[in-house]
Amino acid sequence: MFRGFSTVSIDSKGRMAVPSRFRERLSVVAGDRLVQTLNPLDRALWLYPLSEWELIETKLAALSDFDRQSRRTKQMMRGYATDCELDAQGRILIPTELRDYAMLRRQAVVLGQGNKFEVWDQSTWEAQRDQWLEQVGQADGEPSVTLKSLSL
Numbered sequence: 001m002f003r004g005f006s007t008v009s010i011d012s013k014g015r016m017a018v019p020s021r022f023r024e025r026l027s028v029v030a031g032d033r034l035v036q037t038l039n040p041l042d043r044a045l046w047l048y049p050l051s052e053w054e055l056i057e058t059k060l061a062a063l064s065d066f067d068r069q070s071r072r073t074k075q076m077m078r079g080y081a082t083d084c085e086l087d088a089q090g091r092i093l094i095p096t097e098l099r100d101y102a103m104l105r106r107q108a109v110v111l112g113q114g115n116k117f118e119v120w121d122q123s124t125w126e127a128q129r130d131q132w133l134e135q136v137g138q139a140d141g142e143p144s145v146t147l148k149s150l151s152l
Contacts, residue, residue: 016092033050034092035050035053037081
C-alpha cells in the first residue's frame with residue numbers, strides 16, 4: 001500500500017504536505033482520513049488510514065491491561081492518537097505534542113511501511129539509518145529468528 005521515501009517540509013504551524021503518491025492511495029482507501037500517533041519504538045510518528053487504525057485499535061483492545069508492556073503500548077498509541085484529514089493542499093496538521101515527541105523541525109522524512117507510513121525528523125532519520133547500516137554484518141546486527149526465514 002504505502003512504500004517509498006520522500007523528504008517534506010513542515011511549516012511554522014506544524015503542517016506537512018503528504019507526498020502525492022500517498023495522497024492518491026489515501027483517497028482510495030480512507031477518503032483522506034488518517035490517524036496519527038507516536039511510534040512507541042522510535043522517535044517517529046505512525047500515520048494510518050482510518051480503516052487501518054480501526055484494525056490496530058481492535059488488536060490493542062485485545063491486549064491485557066495486566067501486562068505492563070501491553071498496557072504501556074496501549075496508553076502511548078491510543079493516548080496520542082489524533083484524527084486528521086488532508087486539507088485542500090494535501091497537508092495534515094501535526095499536533096505540537098507529536099511534533100515534540102518526534103523532534104520534528106523544518107525538514108522531515110516520510111517512509112512508506114505498507115499499511116502505514118512513518119514521519120521522522122530528517123536529521124534523526126539519517127543518524128538512525130546510518131547507525132543501522134553500520135550494524136549490518138556485525139555480530140549484534142544478526143537477523144532475528146523471524147528475519148532469518150525471510151527470503152528477499
